Amino acid sequence: MDKKIIELIKLEQERQNRGIELIASENYASKDIREACGSILTNKYSEGYPGKRYYGGCEYVDEVENLAISRAKELFNAKFVNVQPHSGSQANAAAYRALLPQGGKILSLVLNDGGHLTHGSPVSFSAHFYNFVHYPLINGKLDYDELLKIAINEKPDLILAGFSAYPYQIDFKRIKDICNQVGCLFMVDMAHIAGLVAAKVHPNPVEYADVVTSTTHKTLRGPRGGLILTNNEELYKRINSAVFPFYQGGPFQHIIAGKATCFLEASSDSFKKYAQDVLDNTKACQEALKSLGAIVSDSEVHLFLLNTLDSFGLTGIDAQVKLEEIGVTTNKNMIPGDTLKPNKTSGLRIGFAAVTTRGCTKEDAHNIGKLIYSYLSNKISKEDALKQVSLLVSNWKKIEEI
Numbered sequence: 001m002d003k004k005i006i007e008l009i010k011l012e013q014e015r016q017n018r019g020i021e022l023i024a025s026e027n028y029a030s031k032d033i034r035e036a037c038g039s040i041l042t043n044k045y046s047e048g049y050p051g052k053r054y055y056g057g058c059e060y061v062d063e064v065e066n067l068a069i070s071r072a073k074e075l076f077n078a079k080f081v082n083v084q085p086h087s088g089s090q091a092n093a094a095a096y097r098a099l100l101p102q103g104g105k106i107l108s109l110v111l112n113d114g115g116h117l118t119h120g121s122p123v124s125f126s127a128h129f130y131n132f133v134h135y136p137l138i139n140g141k142l143d144y145d146e147l148l149k150i151a152i153n154e155k156p157d158l159i160l161a162g163f164s165a166y167p168y169q170i171d172f173k174r175i176k177d178i179c180n181q182v183g184c185l186f187m188v189d190m191a192h193i194a195g196l197v198a199a200k201v202h203p204n205p206v207e208y209a210d211v212v213t214s215t216t217h218k219t220l221r222g223p224r225g226g227l228i229l230t231n232n233e234e235l236y237k238r239i240n241s242a243v244f245p246f247y248q249g250g251p252f253q254h255i256i257a258g259k260a261t262c263f264l265e266a267s268s269d270s271f272k273k274y275a276q277d278v279l280d281n282t283k284a285c286q287e288a289l290k291s292l293g294a295i296v297s298d299s300e301v302h303l304f305l306l307n308t309l310d311s312f313g314l315t316g317i318d319a320q321v322k323l324e325e326i327g328v329t330t331n332k333n334m335i336p337g338d339t340l341k342p343n344k345t346s347g348l349r350i351g352f353a354a355v356t357t358r359g360c361t362k363e364d365a366h367n368i369g370k371l372i373y374s375y376l377s378n379k380i381s382k383e384d385a386l387k388q389v390s391l392l393v394s395n396w397k398k399i400e401e402i
């Protein structure tokens, strides 16, 4: 028995139970999902795809992977699905490879405005292998007329939408029309909003995009991993060979089993209610902060941005550290027009996917907004704030009971 690792897992479990988790990209996977991910399926090599493996003994993992594929197809109304990407970044790498030659031109949103590292950041593989140009946000929002103008000018091979820190719904149909006008491909990275899409509280990009990538561990509430969907058979074949053998080796069948369970859970009525609760809770917290005078973005999804610099005279990193003192976990984030560097920032990204899983109510979310405001503006002591946090958390499910 590895006592040290067991102790560290226990400490992390206690930390997760103790705190209010507002990192917008996190969630709590169910016991069934955690058991699948911790199962003996981790022992099995199964390079290739169901029915076409490089190893023997794959009869059961073939069924696991086929089940994951068919459930994902149904959940997102997609004709073809690859469930093997180990992460969202790997899914994006494989999707670019399937869609474009090396050096192809991609029009995306830059990291500082809410895009992801893999959307063309110079520190990621993406900018190394592809030629990225970016469209701006106007007052923190996509401006589709501006996007059209830039697309006409830049003539990209691909427009990429779907973001890491964008608080509004995305009009995929509008972007598809722009792609048609300029004659380019359309890819959506729905990593953040996949759970909202599954629950039908956000438009489904699979209807419009040539390829959709995702993670399975954010609003979708599954195991840590990636996913690629398309309705185009020719692209599907290219996606499959981009995932294996180009970028990855043997698939993680224990994680694929967890993904299959996640897709089943996400197709339930209780998940639909959960997703609506996430939206309502996010809005309740955003409204509470706004009504007290804090400067916040609007929110149409599971997250919003809080301008901590103008609201409290604190940089994003200082606000993040201060909230962490009382067990409220957030992350520093650039806000529209931010003049500070990404390691400082002028704001925070705040999301309600995780705490809603634990049973956070709208009233709790409102009170969390008030608590953030009072603590960041030094209106309550650390001791009082800590008491409020433990009172809130004491009414929620423990993460091992989820």
Ligand code: PLP
Pocket: 025, 086, 087, 088, 089, 090, 092, 115, 116, 118, 162, 163, 164, 189, 190, 191, 192, 215, 225, 226
């Ligand atoms: N795409 C988006 C929009 C994301 O926000 C993220 C992660 O935060 C990813 C891709 C990458 O996912 P992973 O961390 O699994 O590589």
